[in-house]
Structure formats: structure tokens, C-alpha cells
Amino acid sequence: DAGITQSPRHKVTETGTPVTLRCHQTENHRYMYWYRQDPGHGLRLIHYSYGVKDTDKGEVSDGYSVSRSKTEDFLLTLESATSSQTSVYFCAISARQGDTDTQYFGPGTRLTVL
Amino acid sequence: AQSVTQLDSHVSVSEGTPVLLRCNYSSSYSPSLFWYVQHPNKGLQLLLKYTSAATLVKGINGFEAEFKKSETSFHLTKPSAHMSDAAEYFCVVSDRGGYNKLIFGAGTRLAVHP
Numbered sequence: 001d002a003g004i005t006q007s008p009r010h011k012v013t014e015t016g017t018p019v020t021l022r023c024h025q026t027e028n029h030r031y032m033y034w035y036r037q038d039p040g041h042g043l044r045l046i047h048y049s050y051g052v053k054d055t056d057k058g059e060v061s062d063g064y065s066v067s068r069s070k071t072e073d074f075l076l077t078l079e080s081a082t083s084s085q086t087s088v089y090f091c092a093i094s095a096r097q098g099d100t101d102t103q104y105f106g107p108g109t110r111l112t113v114l
Numbered sequence: 115a116q117s118v119t120q121l122d123s124h125v126s127v128s129e130g131t132p133v134l135l136r137c138n139y140s141s142s143y144s145p146s147l148f149w150y151v152q153h154p155n156k157g158l159q160l161l162l163k164y165t166s167a168a169t170l171v172k173g174i175n176g177f178e179a180e181f182k183k184s185e186t187s188f189h190l191t192k193p194s195a196h197m198s199d200a201a202e203y204f205c206v207v208s209d210r211g212g213y214n215k216l217i218f219g220a221g222t223r224l225a226v227h228p
Contacts, residue, residue, distance in 0.1 A: 031213065031214060033216075040123075040220055041218075042219055042221050043158075043216075044218070045215055048213060048215065050212075090158065094214045098165070101146075101208065102163060103214065103216060104160065105150075105157050105158040107157045
């Protein structure tokens with residue numbers, strides 16, 4: 001499972017409240033990613049990180065921010081949650097295997113915004 | 115830009131019959147391609163990956179996929195379906211850029227009937 005944990009695993013919150021999701025890895029991988037999964041869309045990249053304090057936007061970054069103050073933790077924050085952010089959120093790391101980079105995923109966080 | 119199209123949103127087979135999940139990709143250069151599987155309420159598991167070493171790729175649980183450059187396809191097959199294969203399957207292309215960003219297909223839900 002590439003040593004990835006996500007917390008919380010489930011969360012219900014109200015519109016307008018801030019929410020922070022945590023991704024923790026134990027294997028010192030440089031690259032980390034946040035995705036959201038919605039029916040009919042597969043997974044879509046929100047933000048990614050290529051090192052401590054180095055982050056960039058993905059395909060669906062509006063309404064989200066991230067922080068990475070240490071290698072093992074990558075935080076995703078919804079500053080003011082909206083119902084459209086109800087989704088399942090997955091964190092991933094990228095591991096080099098031979099000549100290929102392969103991503104491995106955490107167990108996911110199911111977020112419901114009422 | 116890279117993109118992935120999974121040609122069937124749902125596939126239904128009987129146990130013991132062959133499985134074919136179709137995927138076409140678009141890429142401006144030689145891509146890295148992946149198939150991931152997601153069982154109900156679970157995270158994503160890597161099934162197999164293509165990295166240009168061999169066009170026929172074998173994965174876990176008896177699955178394999180063939181890379182056909184002329185057809186820009188990477189279809190997933192299995193000779194004999196098992197009930198435990200019921201899941202959602204994602205075809206994924208990597209942009210092979212420095213940050214290994216992934217582009218997901220919308221997914222194919224496989225149902226296996228007794």
C-alpha cells in the first residue's frame with residue numbers, strides 16, 4: 001500500500017466551513033498528489049507537490065489550497081466548503097520503478113458538504 | 115495534450131467468459147499507460163502498466179493489456195471472468211513530464227454474473 005494513510009476517512013461538514021484533509025506517507029517519496037473522484041469523471045488532479053514547500057495546481061484547483069511543510073505530510077484545505085466539493089478525495093505518491101514512475105494511492109476520504 | 119477515452123461505461127459478463135475493457139488514448143509522444151482497479155468502497159490498485167519494454171503487458175489476477183500504437187489503444191483483457199473481478203476499472207495515461215501527472219479515463223464498471 002506504499003505506506004499512505006489519509007485522515008479523516010469520512011467527514012460531514014456544512015457549507016462555508018473550512019476543512020483540512022491530511023495525507024501521510026512513510027517512505028520519503030518526493031512527489032505527492034491530491035485527486036478528487038466523481039461519477040463519470042474518473043479521478044481529477046487538484047494539486048501536486050514536488051518537494052517540501054513546492055506545490056502547483058492541477059486540473060481542478062479552484063477552491064482548494066495545499067501545504068507541504070515536511071516530506072511525509074501533504075495537506076489539502078477547502079477554505080470555505082461548498083456542496084460541489086462533496087466527493088471522494090485520494091492522495092497519491094509517485095515511486096520510481098526502473099524507467100517508470102508509478103503512482104500509488106491512499107485509501108481515500110469521503111467528504112460530504114451539506 | 116494527453117487524453118484517455120474508455121469506450122464502455124458499463125460491461126456485463128458471465129462468470130467464466132472473457133473480459134474486454136476498451137481504452138483509446140491520445141498522446142503527442144510515447145506514453146506510459148496504466149490500468150487501475152477499484153473495488154467497491156476501496157482505493158485504487160495498480161493492475162498493470164505499459165512502459166515501452168513490451169507491447170503485451172501482464173498484470174495481476176490474470177489480466178493483460180496490449181499496446182497498439184497504430185490504433186492508439188490499450189485494451190484490457192482476461193480469458194475467464196471471476197466474480198471477484200466485479201469492480202471499476204480505470205485506464206490512465208501519464209504525461210511523462212517532470213511531475214508524472216496522470217490523466218484518467220472516466221472508468222468502466224464491470225459486472226460479473228453467475
